Amino acid sequence: MLAIIGGSGLTQLSCLEISHRQIIRTPYGEPSGPLTFGKIRDRDIVFLARHGHGHTIPPHAINYRANLWALHSLQPSHVIAVASVGGIHADLAPGRLVVPDQIIDYTYGREFTYFGDKDQRVRHIDFTLPYSQITRVLLLQAAELAQEAVVKGGVYAATQGPRLETAAEINRLERDGADMVGMTGMPETALARELGLNYATIAVVANHAAGRGTNVTAIPLKEIYAVLEKAMVGVRTILEHVVSCHGD
Numbered sequence: 206m207l208a209i210i211g212g213s214g215l216t217q218l219s220c221l222e223i224s225h226r227q228i229i230r231t232p233y234g235e236p237s238g239p240l241t242f243g244k245i246r247d248r249d250i251v252f253l254a255r256h257g258h259g260h261t262i263p264p265h266a267i268n269y270r271a272n273l274w275a276l277h278s279l280q281p282s283h284v285i286a287v288a289s290v291g292g293i294h295a296d297l298a299p300g301r302l303v304v305p306d307q308i309i310d311y312t313y314g315r316e317f318t319y320f321g322d323k324d325q326r327v328r329h330i331d332f333t334l335p336y337s338q339i340t341r342v343l344l345l346q347a348a349e350l351a352q353e354a355v356v357k358g359g360v361y362a363a364t365q366g367p368r369l370e371t372a373a374e375i376n377r378l379e380r381d382g383a384d385m386v387g388m389t390g391m392p393e394t395a396l397a398r399e400l401g402l403n404y405a406t407i408a409v410v411a412n413h414a415a416g417r418g419t420n421v422t423a424i425p426l427k428e429i430y431a432v433l434e435k436a437m438v439g440v441r442t443i444l445e446h447v448v449s450c451h452g453d
């Protein structure tokens with residue numbers, strides 16, 4: 206089974222033939238919503254809307270631990286996370302799709318680990334390459350098959366939100382090596398690794414980051430949803446091809 210986490214602009218998957226929905230309770234509380242089960246091209250899919258079905262949960266209030274735990278309980282072969290980002294690198298204009306290969310964490314105050322219990326043996330994870338390489342390759346192959354252009358790597362900066370960044374913050378993120386900025390990549394990516402999931406992200410550039418491109422004095426928030434809606438057509442096509450590429 207393939208698991209898909211939908212972000213802003215992807216609260217449902219129109220290509221999914223839904224069979225049922227299921228509420229899953231976890232030791233960490235409830236996920237963002239019921240899991241939606243169904244098929245794409247005859248393959249089993251489970252879908253979870255990260256911000257809730259009605260897009261009501263802000264990035265810092267998402268129960269990332271419950272979300273990943275619930276998906277892990279189904280033993281998916283891959284978890285594909287869809288996330289919207291602001292483009293910092295000049296190549297990352299609104300509408301572009303990126304499969305990041307690195308991440309930097311600027312978030313705070315979120316429940317970020319399954320390994321924090323005081324009476325548990327101390328556990329660490331290797332996080333040198335934060336995304337699953339096999340899941341990234343699957344996404345890149347699917348994009349090629351679908352003839353959808355994707356940028357094959359980049360550094361994702363995970364910020365706290367829900368506000369967007371200042372221009373100076375974006376300059377700092379760029380100096381740190383970031384190519385794109387989003388609010389949900391962490392702790393989601395690290396929790397996926399703690400659970401041993403094959404997890405990768407397809408990022409959709411919704412806007413130039415603060416101070417970049419045409420957004421010198423402000424980010425036109427009203428335009429973001431139109432950009433996302435258009436770009437999600439490409440994401441859905443890629444997801445359909447992921448299903449064809451992957452063997453389960």
Ligand code: HPA
Nearest residue numbers: 289290291386387388411
């Ligand atoms: N900053 C942070 N997160 C985002 C942005 C942004 O500019 N655009 C979409 N998600």
